[in-house]
Amino acid sequence: MAISTTSAAFWKGLRDGAPFVLVTGPFGLLFGVLAGEAGLDVIEAFAFSMAIYAGSAQFTALQLMQEGAPIFIVLASALAVNLRVAMYSASLTPYLGSAPLWQRALAAYVTVDQAYALSIVQFEDEPDMTVQQRLAYFFATNALVMPGWMAATICGALIGDQVPESWGLDFVLPLAFLAMIGPMLRTPAHLAACFTAIAVSLPASVLPFNLGLFVAGVIGMMAGAQTEVWLNRKLAGAQP
Amino acid sequence: MSGIDTATLWTVIIGLGLGSFALRFAFIGIVGSRKMPEWLMRHLRYTAVSIIPALVAPLVVWPAPTGGEPSLIHLIAACTTLAVGYFTKNVFAAMGSGALLLVGYISLFG
Numbered sequence: 001m002a003i004s005t006t007s008a009a010f011w012k013g014l015r016d017g018a019p020f021v022l023v024t025g026p027f028g029l030l031f032g033v034l035a036g037e038a039g040l041d042v043i044e045a046f047a048f049s050m051a052i053y054a055g056s057a058q059f060t061a062l063q064l065m066q067e068g069a070p071i072f073i074v075l076a077s078a079l080a081v082n083l084r085v086a087m088y089s090a091s092l093t094p095y096l097g098s099a100p101l102w103q104r105a106l107a108a109y110v111t112v113d114q115a116y117a118l119s120i121v122q123f124e125d126e127p128d129m130t131v132q133q134r135l136a137y138f139f140a141t142n143a144l145v146m147p148g149w150m151a152a153t154i155c156g157a158l159i160g161d162q163v164p165e166s167w168g169l170d171f172v173l174p175l176a177f178l179a180m181i182g183p184m185l186r187t188p189a190h191l192a193a194c195f196t197a198i199a200v201s202l203p204a205s206v207l208p209f210n211l212g213l214f215v216a217g218v219i220g221m222m223a224g225a226q227t228e229v230w231l232n233r234k235l236a237g238a239q240p
Numbered sequence: 241m242s243g244i245d246t247a248t249l250w251t252v253i254i255g256l257g258l259g260s261f262a263l264r265f266a267f268i269g270i271v272g273s274r275k276m277p278e279w280l281m282r283h284l285r286y287t288a289v290s291i292i293p294a295l296v297a298p299l300v301v302w303p304a305p306t307g308g309e310p311s312l313i314h315l316i317a318a319c320t321t322l323a324v325g326y327f328t329k330n331v332f333a334a335m336g337s338g339a340l341l342l343v344g345y346i347s348l349f350g
Contacts, residue, residue, distance in 0.1 A: 051257030182325015220290025
Protein backbone atom coordinates (compact mmCIF):
# COMPACT_ATOMS: atom_id res chain seq x y z
CA MET A 1 0.00 0.00 0.00
CA ALA A 2 1.40 3.38 -0.99
CA ILE A 3 2.12 5.83 1.81
CA SER A 4 -0.04 8.96 1.49
CA THR A 5 0.41 10.86 4.77
CA THR A 6 3.24 11.65 7.16
CA SER A 7 1.59 9.74 9.97
CA ALA A 8 1.11 6.71 7.73
CA ALA A 9 4.83 6.86 6.99
CA PHE A 10 5.58 7.02 10.70
CA TRP A 11 3.43 4.00 11.55
CA LYS A 12 4.88 1.95 8.71
CA GLY A 13 8.39 2.78 9.94
CA LEU A 14 7.44 1.79 13.46
CA ARG A 15 6.05 -1.55 12.29
CA ASP A 16 9.02 -2.28 10.03
CA GLY A 17 11.50 -1.36 12.77
CA ALA A 18 9.82 -3.24 15.63
CA PRO A 19 11.30 -6.71 14.96
CA PHE A 20 14.81 -5.25 15.16
CA VAL A 21 14.33 -4.61 18.86
CA LEU A 22 14.74 -8.36 19.26
CA VAL A 23 18.02 -8.25 17.35
CA THR A 24 19.60 -5.18 18.93
CA GLY A 25 18.26 -5.74 22.47
CA PRO A 26 20.47 -8.74 23.24
CA PHE A 27 23.51 -6.95 21.84
CA GLY A 28 22.77 -3.91 24.00
CA LEU A 29 22.46 -6.26 26.97
CA LEU A 30 25.76 -7.89 26.06
CA PHE A 31 27.44 -4.50 25.76
CA GLY A 32 26.13 -3.53 29.20
CA VAL A 33 27.35 -6.78 30.75
CA LEU A 34 30.82 -6.53 29.19
CA ALA A 35 31.06 -2.85 30.14
CA GLY A 36 30.14 -3.79 33.71
CA GLU A 37 32.76 -6.56 33.65
CA ALA A 38 35.32 -4.04 32.42
CA GLY A 39 34.62 -1.87 35.46
CA LEU A 40 32.28 0.74 33.96
CA ASP A 41 29.39 1.84 36.17
CA VAL A 42 25.82 2.18 34.89
CA ILE A 43 26.15 5.90 34.13
CA GLU A 44 29.34 5.35 32.14
CA ALA A 45 27.88 2.43 30.17
CA PHE A 46 24.74 4.44 29.43
CA ALA A 47 26.78 7.50 28.36
CA PHE A 48 28.71 5.22 26.03
CA SER A 49 25.54 3.98 24.30
CA MET A 50 23.94 7.42 24.30
CA ALA A 51 26.92 9.28 22.85
CA ILE A 52 27.90 6.72 20.24
CA TYR A 53 24.82 4.58 19.48
CA ALA A 54 26.74 2.14 17.30
CA GLY A 55 27.19 -1.39 18.58
CA SER A 56 30.29 -2.51 16.72
CA ALA A 57 32.19 0.72 17.47
CA GLN A 58 31.26 0.48 21.15
CA PHE A 59 32.46 -3.13 21.37
CA THR A 60 35.69 -2.26 19.56
CA ALA A 61 36.45 0.67 21.87
CA LEU A 62 35.68 -1.40 24.96
CA GLN A 63 37.94 -4.25 23.83
CA LEU A 64 40.87 -1.95 23.01
CA MET A 65 40.55 0.05 26.25
CA GLN A 66 40.72 -3.22 28.18
CA GLU A 67 43.88 -4.11 26.30
CA GLY A 68 45.30 -0.77 27.44
CA ALA A 69 45.69 0.60 23.90
CA PRO A 70 46.52 4.33 23.56
CA ILE A 71 43.51 6.66 23.26
CA PHE A 72 44.40 7.58 19.70
CA ILE A 73 44.31 3.93 18.64
CA VAL A 74 41.03 3.32 20.48
CA LEU A 75 39.38 6.28 18.74
CA ALA A 76 40.82 5.60 15.29
CA SER A 77 39.94 1.89 15.37
CA ALA A 78 36.40 2.39 16.60
CA LEU A 79 35.80 5.12 14.03
CA ALA A 80 37.24 2.92 11.29
CA VAL A 81 34.77 0.19 12.27
CA ASN A 82 32.05 2.82 12.06
CA LEU A 83 33.09 4.17 8.65
CA ARG A 84 30.17 2.38 7.06
CA VAL A 85 27.73 4.87 8.62
CA ALA A 86 29.42 7.54 6.51
CA MET A 87 28.48 5.47 3.48
CA TYR A 88 24.90 5.21 4.73
CA SER A 89 24.93 8.98 5.15
CA ALA A 90 26.15 9.40 1.56
CA SER A 91 23.52 7.03 0.24
CA LEU A 92 20.64 8.69 2.13
CA THR A 93 21.64 12.20 1.05
CA PRO A 94 19.68 12.22 -2.24
CA TYR A 95 16.50 11.30 -0.31
CA LEU A 96 16.83 13.45 2.81
CA GLY A 97 19.26 16.16 1.71
CA SER A 98 16.61 18.82 1.17
CA ALA A 99 15.32 18.70 4.79
CA PRO A 100 16.20 21.57 7.17
CA LEU A 101 19.65 21.35 8.73
CA TRP A 102 18.47 20.54 12.27
CA GLN A 103 16.39 17.65 10.98
CA ARG A 104 19.33 16.35 8.96
CA ALA A 105 21.51 16.63 12.10
CA LEU A 106 18.97 14.57 14.07
CA ALA A 107 18.75 12.05 11.25
CA ALA A 108 22.55 11.80 11.22
CA TYR A 109 22.62 10.95 14.94
CA VAL A 110 20.29 7.97 14.45
CA THR A 111 21.82 6.63 11.24
CA VAL A 112 22.33 2.96 12.14
CA ASP A 113 22.35 -0.28 10.16
CA GLN A 114 18.72 -1.24 10.46
CA ALA A 115 17.33 2.28 9.94
CA TYR A 116 19.43 2.62 6.79
CA ALA A 117 18.61 -0.83 5.43
CA LEU A 118 14.85 -0.42 5.92
CA SER A 119 14.73 3.16 4.70
CA ILE A 120 16.73 2.78 1.52
CA VAL A 121 14.41 -0.03 0.40
CA GLN A 122 11.33 1.99 1.31
CA PHE A 123 12.59 5.14 -0.47
CA GLU A 124 13.49 3.22 -3.62
CA ASP A 125 10.15 1.37 -3.67
CA GLU A 126 8.08 4.53 -3.27
CA PRO A 127 9.88 7.38 -5.02
CA ASP A 128 6.83 9.64 -4.63
CA MET A 129 7.23 10.03 -0.86
CA THR A 130 7.79 13.62 0.28
CA VAL A 131 10.87 14.52 2.33
CA GLN A 132 8.70 14.89 5.44
CA GLN A 133 7.26 11.41 4.91
CA ARG A 134 10.73 9.96 4.38
CA LEU A 135 12.00 11.58 7.57
CA ALA A 136 8.96 10.34 9.51
CA TYR A 137 9.65 6.82 8.26
CA PHE A 138 13.37 7.07 9.01
CA PHE A 139 12.87 8.32 12.59
CA ALA A 140 10.12 5.77 13.21
CA THR A 141 12.43 2.86 12.37
CA ASN A 142 14.48 4.07 15.35
CA ALA A 143 11.58 4.83 17.66
CA LEU A 144 11.64 1.43 19.37
CA VAL A 145 15.17 0.28 18.62
CA MET A 146 16.91 3.24 20.22
CA PRO A 147 15.12 3.21 23.61
CA GLY A 148 15.50 -0.58 23.52
CA TRP A 149 19.25 -0.28 23.01
CA MET A 150 19.63 2.21 25.87
CA ALA A 151 17.44 0.19 28.25
CA ALA A 152 19.29 -3.01 27.39
CA THR A 153 22.64 -1.32 28.05
CA ILE A 154 21.47 -0.19 31.49
CA CYS A 155 20.08 -3.65 32.36
CA GLY A 156 23.30 -5.28 31.22
CA ALA A 157 25.47 -2.89 33.23
CA LEU A 158 23.33 -3.50 36.33
CA ILE A 159 23.82 -7.27 36.19
CA GLY A 160 27.32 -7.08 34.67
CA ASP A 161 29.39 -7.09 37.83
CA GLN A 162 27.36 -10.00 39.24
CA VAL A 163 28.30 -12.33 36.41
CA PRO A 164 30.98 -14.73 37.68
CA GLU A 165 34.37 -14.82 35.93
CA SER A 166 34.05 -18.55 35.34
CA TRP A 167 31.41 -17.98 32.65
CA GLY A 168 34.23 -17.11 30.29
CA LEU A 169 32.52 -13.97 29.01
CA ASP A 170 35.81 -12.67 27.63
CA PHE A 171 35.31 -14.93 24.60
CA VAL A 172 31.73 -13.79 23.98
CA LEU A 173 32.90 -10.62 22.26
CA PRO A 174 34.95 -12.35 19.54
CA LEU A 175 32.01 -14.68 18.92
CA ALA A 176 29.58 -11.74 18.73
CA PHE A 177 31.79 -10.01 16.16
CA LEU A 178 32.14 -13.15 14.07
CA ALA A 179 28.37 -13.67 14.18
CA MET A 180 27.91 -10.12 12.85
CA ILE A 181 30.51 -10.59 10.10
CA GLY A 182 29.09 -13.84 8.66
CA PRO A 183 25.94 -12.31 7.14
CA MET A 184 27.94 -9.33 5.83
CA LEU A 185 30.00 -11.57 3.52
CA ARG A 186 27.73 -11.31 0.48
CA THR A 187 30.17 -11.34 -2.45
CA PRO A 188 33.56 -12.91 -3.31
CA ALA A 189 35.05 -9.43 -2.75
CA HIS A 190 33.75 -9.38 0.83
CA LEU A 191 35.26 -12.82 1.38
CA ALA A 192 38.59 -11.70 -0.07
CA ALA A 193 38.64 -8.63 2.20
CA CYS A 194 37.73 -10.67 5.28
CA PHE A 195 40.24 -13.50 4.83
CA THR A 196 43.07 -11.23 3.70
CA ALA A 197 42.53 -9.10 6.80
CA ILE A 198 42.58 -12.22 8.99
CA ALA A 199 45.75 -13.56 7.36
CA VAL A 200 47.57 -10.23 7.76
CA SER A 201 46.31 -9.51 11.27
CA LEU A 202 48.06 -12.51 12.85
CA PRO A 203 51.68 -11.69 11.94
CA ALA A 204 50.86 -7.95 12.17
CA SER A 205 49.82 -8.33 15.81
CA VAL A 206 53.50 -8.00 16.80
CA LEU A 207 53.37 -4.32 15.76
CA PRO A 208 53.15 -1.88 18.68
CA PHE A 209 50.08 0.23 19.64
CA ASN A 210 47.64 -2.14 17.90
CA LEU A 211 48.86 -0.75 14.59
CA GLY A 212 48.51 -4.28 13.20
CA LEU A 213 44.76 -3.72 13.17
CA PHE A 214 45.17 -0.84 10.72
CA VAL A 215 47.70 -2.53 8.53
CA ALA A 216 45.51 -5.63 8.29
CA GLY A 217 42.33 -3.57 7.87
CA VAL A 218 43.72 -1.43 5.07
CA ILE A 219 45.23 -4.39 3.21
CA GLY A 220 41.90 -6.22 3.59
CA MET A 221 40.05 -3.22 2.12
CA MET A 222 42.48 -3.09 -0.80
CA ALA A 223 41.98 -6.81 -1.41
CA GLY A 224 38.21 -6.33 -1.42
CA ALA A 225 38.32 -3.33 -3.76
CA GLN A 226 40.76 -5.07 -6.12
CA THR A 227 38.64 -8.23 -6.23
CA GLU A 228 35.62 -6.10 -7.08
CA VAL A 229 37.52 -4.53 -10.00
CA TRP A 230 38.59 -7.97 -11.29
CA LEU A 231 35.11 -9.38 -11.01
CA ASN A 232 33.58 -6.43 -12.85
CA ARG A 233 36.19 -6.73 -15.57
CA LYS A 234 35.52 -10.46 -15.91
CA LEU A 235 31.79 -9.78 -16.06
CA ALA A 236 32.28 -7.12 -18.74
CA GLY A 237 34.57 -9.44 -20.71
CA ALA A 238 32.05 -12.27 -20.58
CA GLN A 239 29.44 -10.19 -22.35
CA PRO A 240 29.11 -10.73 -26.12
CA MET B 241 38.91 -5.30 37.14
CA SER B 242 41.31 -4.39 34.36
CA GLY B 243 41.03 -0.77 35.50
CA ILE B 244 40.24 1.57 32.61
CA ASP B 245 40.96 4.97 34.13
CA THR B 246 38.16 7.50 34.24
CA ALA B 247 39.91 10.18 32.18
CA THR B 248 40.64 7.72 29.35
CA LEU B 249 37.09 6.42 29.45
CA TRP B 250 35.44 9.83 29.18
CA THR B 251 37.87 10.99 26.53
CA VAL B 252 36.90 7.95 24.49
CA ILE B 253 33.17 8.41 25.12
CA ILE B 254 33.20 12.07 24.10
CA GLY B 255 35.71 11.69 21.27
CA LEU B 256 33.93 8.70 19.82
CA GLY B 257 30.54 10.35 20.23
CA LEU B 258 31.69 13.43 18.30
CA GLY B 259 33.58 11.34 15.74
CA SER B 260 30.64 9.03 15.08
CA PHE B 261 28.34 11.98 14.64
CA ALA B 262 30.82 13.60 12.26
CA LEU B 263 30.92 10.43 10.15
CA ARG B 264 27.14 10.28 10.01
CA PHE B 265 26.74 14.00 9.34
CA ALA B 266 29.58 14.25 6.82
CA PHE B 267 27.55 13.50 3.74
CA ILE B 268 23.96 14.24 4.55
CA GLY B 269 24.94 17.53 6.19
CA ILE B 270 27.95 18.81 4.35
CA VAL B 271 28.84 16.96 1.15
CA GLY B 272 25.24 17.07 -0.04
CA SER B 273 24.75 15.62 -3.47
CA ARG B 274 28.34 16.09 -4.72
CA LYS B 275 29.87 12.88 -6.08
CA MET B 276 32.54 10.94 -4.19
CA PRO B 277 35.46 9.49 -6.16
CA GLU B 278 34.63 5.93 -7.15
CA TRP B 279 37.93 4.43 -5.93
CA LEU B 280 37.28 5.78 -2.43
CA MET B 281 33.74 4.40 -2.28
CA ARG B 282 35.06 1.06 -3.53
CA HIS B 283 37.51 0.85 -0.63
CA LEU B 284 35.01 2.09 1.94
CA ARG B 285 32.64 -0.74 1.02
CA TYR B 286 35.08 -3.21 2.58
CA THR B 287 35.89 -1.34 5.79
CA ALA B 288 33.68 -3.31 8.17
CA VAL B 289 34.45 -6.73 6.68
CA SER B 290 38.20 -6.00 6.99
CA ILE B 291 38.58 -4.16 10.28
CA ILE B 292 36.34 -6.42 12.37
CA PRO B 293 37.97 -9.71 11.27
CA ALA B 294 41.41 -8.11 11.79
CA LEU B 295 40.35 -7.21 15.33
CA VAL B 296 38.92 -10.64 16.08
CA ALA B 297 41.48 -13.01 14.52
CA PRO B 298 44.22 -12.46 17.15
CA LEU B 299 41.60 -12.76 19.93
CA VAL B 300 40.64 -16.16 18.52
CA VAL B 301 44.13 -17.51 17.91
CA TRP B 302 45.44 -16.30 21.28
CA PRO B 303 42.24 -16.35 23.38
CA ALA B 304 41.98 -14.40 26.64
CA PRO B 305 40.33 -17.21 28.69
CA THR B 306 43.42 -19.43 28.31
CA GLY B 307 45.76 -16.54 29.01
CA GLY B 308 46.73 -16.35 25.34
CA GLU B 309 47.55 -20.05 24.81
CA PRO B 310 46.22 -21.26 21.44
CA SER B 311 43.22 -23.51 22.08
CA LEU B 312 41.50 -25.84 19.63
CA ILE B 313 38.01 -25.51 21.13
CA HIS B 314 38.08 -21.71 20.93
CA LEU B 315 39.25 -21.92 17.32
CA ILE B 316 36.49 -24.41 16.45
CA ALA B 317 33.81 -22.33 18.20
CA ALA B 318 34.96 -19.22 16.31
CA CYS B 319 35.05 -20.91 12.90
CA THR B 320 31.62 -22.45 13.53
CA THR B 321 30.18 -19.05 14.43
CA LEU B 322 31.53 -17.46 11.26
CA ALA B 323 30.42 -20.37 9.05
CA VAL B 324 26.90 -20.53 10.51
CA GLY B 325 26.58 -16.75 10.17
CA TYR B 326 27.73 -16.94 6.56
CA PHE B 327 25.42 -19.75 5.51
CA THR B 328 22.28 -18.89 7.52
CA LYS B 329 22.66 -15.06 7.41
CA ASN B 330 21.31 -15.26 10.96
CA VAL B 331 23.32 -13.52 13.68
CA PHE B 332 21.63 -15.40 16.50
CA ALA B 333 21.95 -18.85 14.97
CA ALA B 334 25.66 -18.06 14.53
CA MET B 335 26.19 -16.71 18.04
CA GLY B 336 24.14 -19.56 19.54
CA SER B 337 26.02 -22.39 17.83
CA GLY B 338 29.43 -20.99 18.77
CA ALA B 339 28.43 -20.36 22.38
CA LEU B 340 26.77 -23.78 22.66
CA LEU B 341 29.93 -25.53 21.45
CA LEU B 342 32.09 -23.63 23.91
CA VAL B 343 29.77 -23.99 26.90
CA GLY B 344 29.17 -27.67 26.08
CA TYR B 345 32.88 -28.37 25.90
CA ILE B 346 33.68 -26.48 29.09
CA SER B 347 30.91 -28.19 31.07
CA LEU B 348 31.95 -31.64 29.78
CA PHE B 349 35.73 -31.38 29.99
CA GLY B 350 36.44 -27.98 31.54
